[in-house]
Amino acid sequence: MSQDMSEENLPDRPAHEGGSQVATAENPFADPGFPAHQPRRQDIDEKAARSSERTVAFLFTVSMLATLGFIASFVVIPIDKIVYIWPLGHISALNFALGMTLGVSLFAIGAGAVHWARTLMSDVEVADDRHAIAASPEVRAKVMAEFATGTGESQIGRRKLIRNTMLGALTLVPLSGVFLLRDLGPLPEDKLRHTLWSKGRLLINQNTNKPLRPEDVAVGSLTFAVPEGLEEEQHDYQEQLAKAALMIVRIQPNDIKDKKSRDWAHQGILAFSKICTHVGCPISLYEQQTHHVLCPCHQSTFDLSDGARVIFGPAGHALPQLHISVNGEGYLEALGDFEEPVGPAFWERG
Structure with missing residues (x-):
């Protein structure tokens, strides 16, 4: 295209509806617009x-x-x-x-x-x-x-x-x-509110699989226990263990601050749920001088000498305590189930 081409000598371009433009020397490539609309x-x-x-x-x-x-x-x-x-x-x-x-x-x-x-x-x-x-x-x-x-x-x-x-x-x-x-999955119904613990059920040492006696629990020690009758061959073993696992500690009775916790103990032996109330991790770190237990997942810390209340971390409530005593044969036994659901909170908990 020559430089002296003007608007007058540009070739004619078809003009369609929809905003068509006329070509000029400054804009030789004009917008032809939309073709005519064809009704359906x-x-x-x-x-x-x-x-x-x-x-x-x-x-x-x-x-x-x-x-x-x-x-x-x-x-x-x-x-x-x-x-x-x-x-x-x-x-x-x-x-x-x-x-x-x-x-x-x-x-x-x-x-x-x-x-x-x-x-x-x-x-x-x-x-x-x-x-x-x-x-x-x-x-x-x-x-x-x-x-x-x-x-x-x-x-x-x-x-x-x-x-x-x-x-x-x-x-x-x-x-x-x-x-x-x-x-x-199936609806939980009231399964979250109940565990295998019941009146008269023995506390079984998780390591030895033998019933616990008070003399088996030393001051400052941490022992893990499961309810009598829970066997690994059961199809729901993991489910039941996740709700019923216990931590057993022994504290000098005078060092137990919470009265209810002291009444539910036997000679300073306390039984608390092992399941953290944050997201359900198993608790296993115990400091005998302070009576504190620490969840390894998110560092929630509970004071076992004061009803296992939360003193640090994201956990929302204290660890549930199991009321225990000794039967006629000298073995530690439960006097019932936990009073409240174990583990993390859920919206129906109340």
């Missing part, structure tokens, strides 16, 4: 528009039915049922049903939204110049006006069948997640 069949034929509306509503209805199917599958199909499905082979019937119904539910919502946008919402191209990040009052007013225009062009107010079925699909599909939460 639904824009000019209400019968076709109603057909699209029914299609979208059908897809949203399929989503609702699939969500209900997901819930029904979760409730009805046994977890151990195996079926043969070609070409997958033998698979879990529950997993297959949950996956298919949830997939259909989500796909139908997406397909309905896409079909709605492509056939009924406005498809007129709009161009807008870039502007500063901080919007002026005029721009904000313009955005709100465009939002109102977009709402009208979506026809959500006019197409009530689409609106109602869409709201139904979007309302039901979250129920799939709610039912999935039920699969995290």
